Amino acid sequence: MKQFFLGAMFAFVLAAPVAAQNLVTNDGFEDGLNGWTQVGNFGTGYNYVTCxxxxxxxxxNFQEQGLAGISQQLATTAGDYYQISLDWMATGVNDTSGLQFDIFWNGGLVGQILGDNYIGVYTPLSYTVAGIGNDLLTIEGFSSSGYNRFDHVSVVHTDAPPPNAAVPEPASWALMLGGFALVGGVLRTRRRSVAFI
Structure with missing residues (x-):
C-alpha cells in the first residue's frame, strides 16, 4: 500500500505542468535595451527605457516622425504555436488620431491599437502566433501627445492554435456534405444494379 502511494505521488509530480519558458531576453527592460534592436525612426523622437x-x-515619436520601436530574434520551432503577451498603456491626452501601436511577427501585423487613450493604466495584450523557426518579434509605434509605454514582454510556447486559424465556411461544409451524399448515393446505386444481374 505504501508503495502504491509513493508511486502515485511520483506520477503526480511528473505530471505537474511546467511553467512555459519566456523566449524574450530582457523582457522587463531592467537591463535597458540589452537583447533588443532599435528599429524604425528610433533616434528621431523620445524613445527610451524608463526607470x-x-x-x-x-x-x-510624434506622428510626423514615423514609427519607432524595438525588435528581437527568438529561437522558436517551426510549426509550433506561441503566445505573445505584454502590458501596454498610453500616457498622452486625447490621442484619438495621433497614436499607433503595432506588434509584428516576422513582419506580419498581429496586433494594432489606433487612437486609444488609456491614461496611466496598463492593459494586458495577448496574441497567438505560429512559429516558422528563428522568428522576429517587432513592437513599434508613435504617440503625438505622450508615449506608448509597454512592459513584461513574453513569448511562450502554447498548444493552442491562433484564434484566427482557418475554419470552414458554412458553404464549404454544405459542399462537403453534398459530396458525401453523392458518393453514398452512387455506391448504393451500384450495389442495387449488381444485385439485379
Whole structure:
C-alpha cells in the first residue's frame, strides 16, 4: 500500500505542468535595451527605457516622425504555436488620431491599437502566433501627445492554435456534405444494379 502511494505521488509530480519558458531576453527592460534592436525612426523622437521602479519601454515619436520601436530574434520551432503577451498603456491626452501601436511577427501585423487613450493604466495584450523557426518579434509605434509605454514582454510556447486559424465556411461544409451524399448515393446505386444481374 505504501508503495502504491509513493508511486502515485511520483506520477503526480511528473505530471505537474511546467511553467512555459519566456523566449524574450530582457523582457522587463531592467537591463535597458540589452537583447533588443532599435528599429524604425528610433533616434528621431523620445524613445527610451524608463526607470526607477518597474522599468518599461517608452515610444514617444510624434506622428510626423514615423514609427519607432524595438525588435528581437527568438529561437522558436517551426510549426509550433506561441503566445505573445505584454502590458501596454498610453500616457498622452486625447490621442484619438495621433497614436499607433503595432506588434509584428516576422513582419506580419498581429496586433494594432489606433487612437486609444488609456491614461496611466496598463492593459494586458495577448496574441497567438505560429512559429516558422528563428522568428522576429517587432513592437513599434508613435504617440503625438505622450508615449506608448509597454512592459513584461513574453513569448511562450502554447498548444493552442491562433484564434484566427482557418475554419470552414458554412458553404464549404454544405459542399462537403453534398459530396458525401453523392458518393453514398452512387455506391448504393451500384450495389442495387449488381444485385439485379
Amino acid at each position: 526607477p521602479g518597474d522599468c518599461a519601454m517608452q515610444e514617444g
